[in-house]
Amino acid sequence: MTAPKNPYPLRLRKKHGDGQQPEATASDGARILRAQSLRNAVMAGLIVTFAFCALYLATASLTGRVFAWMTVALGYLLGMAIRHAGRGVDWRFPTLAAVLALGGSVLSNVVLAASTTAAEFGTGTLDILRAVTAMTWPVFFDEVWNIGDTFYAVLSAGLAAFLAPRRLTRTEFYALRMWRRESDRHQ
Numbered sequence: 577m578t579a580p581k582n583p584y585p586l587r588l589r590k591k592h593g594d595g596q597q598p599e600a601t602a603s604d605g606a607r608i609l610r611a612q613s614l615r616n617a618v619m620a621g622l623i624v625t626f627a628f629c630a631l632y633l634a635t636a637s638l639t640g641r642v643f644a645w646m647t648v649a650l651g652y653l654l655g656m657a658i659r660h661a662g663r664g665v666d667w668r669f670p671t672l673a674a675v676l677a678l679g680g681s682v683l684s685n686v687v688l689a690a691s692t693t694a695a696e697f698g699t700g701t702l703d704i705l706r707a708v709t710a711m712t713w714p715v716f717f718d719e720v721w722n723i724g725d726t727f728y729a730v731l732s733a734g735l736a737a738f739l740a741p742r743r744l745t746r747t748e749f750y751a752l753r754m755w756r757r758e759s760d761r762h763q
Contacts, residue, residue, distance in 0.1 A: 598747040605755025608665060608748055617662025617669055617740075624657045625650070625680040632684045633691055642688065644724045647681040651732030654680065655739025663742050665752065673740035674733040681729035682721075689720045 628650045636642050651673075658664070658673045690704040697704070744752065 598750045600747045600751035600754065602751070602755040602758045604748070604751035605753070606759075608744075608752055609755070612664045612666070612669075613662055614664070614668055614672070617658045617664060617672055620657040620661035621654055621672060621676040624653045625676055625683065628653060628680060629684045629687050633687055636688055637691070644728045647677075647684065647725075647728045647732045648735060650680050650684070651677045651735035652739065654732075655736040658736070658740040659742055662740070664740070665742050665744065669740045669742075670737035673736035677733040677736040678729055681725065681732055685721060685725060686716065689716060 632646055632650075635646065654673050654677050658669055658676075662669050662672075687701065687705070690708075691701045694701045694704045
């Protein structure tokens with residue numbers, strides 16, 4: 577048996593199927609929602625944030641330079657960690673990723689400034705961090721934090737928020753839509 581001749585040889589074949597609905601039910605959508613874990617996303621985000629602070633400090637110490645653009649890498653790492661650990665499909669996961677990226681950017685710069693100050697005074701970084709008072713923060717934001725840090729922190733938050741939600745297949749998206757249509761949106 578031979579294949580039928582294509583009347584339009586220059587056109588690409590359709591990849592989206594023959595118009596049939598995917599094999600999915602509302603219970604599959606409920607299963608997707610039950611698989612979400614905000615607790616796992618928070619833990620993964622905190623681990624990535626603290627690991628990034630250590631990496632940022634080590635890089636700055638070894639090279640003698642501060643690379644503000646490295647906070648974009650924090651956004652990427654946070655987004656991917658929250659996507660894989662949290663498996664979230666709703667608004668909480670991108671919001672968590674953006675908040676952790678902003679907080680991680682500030683925290684990594686605070687730790688870096690404390691490390692630099694500790695080296696100048698011949699003491700430890702933790703001693704400097706323990707000595708932080710309410711009067712320290714205005715000095716930090718006036719002398720250490722600059723517009724470049726703000727730009728990269730916001731860019732990092734946007735990237736983390738974009739990458740944080742779980743990517744759904746067509747069948748999973750259809751199942752989730754069916755669950756939302758058939759339920760009152762409570763789990």
